[in-house]
Amino acid sequence: MNEVITRPRTEAALIRTVRRTVAAYSAIASISLKEAFAYTSRVWVPFVIQFISIVVFIYFWRAVYASSGSTLGGLSLRQTLNYVILAQILVQLWEAGYIGLFGYLLRQGQMGLELVRPIDFQFQFYTRQLALLLYFILQRALLIPVLWLFFGLQLPSNPWVWVAFGISVLLGHAVVFFFEWCIACLAFYTTEVGGLYQTRTALARFFSGSLVPLALMPAWLQALTGFFPFAQAVSVPISLLIGITPLTEAPRVWLIQLLWVVGLGVLSRLIFRVAIRKVTVQGG
């Protein structure tokens, strides 16, 4: 008798909870998007700067190939250019981190407020970063036709390659997120985050394979990149997209990425649980 009455009630409660949760997180996502688009110059200036850096790299690699012959490390000039153009775009995933935001919240004493909110602190950040990924895609999408027109950027026509690439980017984005989380937690101990941020960015720029395709690096450097998560968000998805890694290898690539995500995800939760004890909010 009781069951009949309570069951619809709990179901209704469950639906309400789900609705509330979805509403809360979509609000976070939409605010993050609005924030990102708020200042027009902050939208188009990075775009132009991105274009300049790509142009520099295109002429750099053309000159490299002009003096070396048709292939380097098994890559043709066309492949290297496709790779480097896309790598310059995707490496931004590493630059749009939130280490600085962590430091800011701590120094301003706002961390306490963030922690008492009735939603998962980490998932809130993940939602925000996902929204920023969407912003990033919308903002940089225009680069693709421009680069195709002027510099002959080649992209695959097979839709499955794009699906494989999309999944790989999402997984790579999650790797970045959880790695950032581990590093950002160090801010609980150091408070100042400038150095952490710079070190991480410098390592990411090189070991993600954004400056030099991994195939062109000496063997020992290539081996070293395997110990860092950086390539998972740049070199790995791009290699899928432009065919350096064949499509049949995609499941294996995803699995490795997934292992990184799970490993770093668990680690990030553990580190956070320890580090949070260090938090002091304005007057301890």
Added chain:
Amino acid sequence: MARYLKLYLWFWAQRLKVLLEYPGSTLIGLFCQILTQIPGILAIWVVIRQVPGLGGWNYNEVLLIYGLLTVSMGLSFVFGQNLWFIGNGYIRPGSFDRLLLKPIDPLFMLVVEYFSWSGMGDALMGAVVTGKALLALNIMWSPLKVLALLLSVGSGTAIFIAVFLIGSVSAFWIINSIPVTALFYMTHIFARYPLSIYPRGVLLLVTWLLPYGFASYYPASYLLGKEAGTLVWAGPLVAATLLFIGYRVWLFGLRHYASTGS
């Protein structure tokens, strides 16, 4: 003039006191800034050593260009970084009025209020790379070459600062000048490599419009006895002209300054 020089040194002394207050943090900051230069240098090391060269320039010659540019870039941040912050740091919160009330030139006051220590990290790393390249290249030194090297570091730094200055003036209209300054500034990455690898348009841009080439490509060409080297002597003139234009633009902007509030 003597008064300004004295004031300049006094402000430097104050900045050093601040830096020495937290020696650990200061050293870590320097170290981390040096780290940020490593990927670019490592990329040249990995790529150029595998191939005969880049547009007719070998590995050490490319390093020389890269190093020289990094020295000027680093020094320009040491002496001129506050020009980046005029909008967000002064005009928006209203503290630019404070500068105008000082009994010294407001531009001078703005520049001396903050010396960037992290720029020193870039300059150091640039000097190490330049030194390494110069030693490996067996250059036949002459007094004229030493002079050209020193002049080009000076004019390179001045060119960067003049660009910061011109970018900063946009703050009088749009408040946050950082995007504009960043756009002008980021063009310098063309000058990291021999300008001979680019099409003519880029060469003209980086020689006459945003003349970063005078900080890297032209002095390196001169030291190595390459064709484009004679232009190195135009460097100081170009830098002086750009600084003059920058100062005129600054005065023009200053006349259009309206304080915060209604």
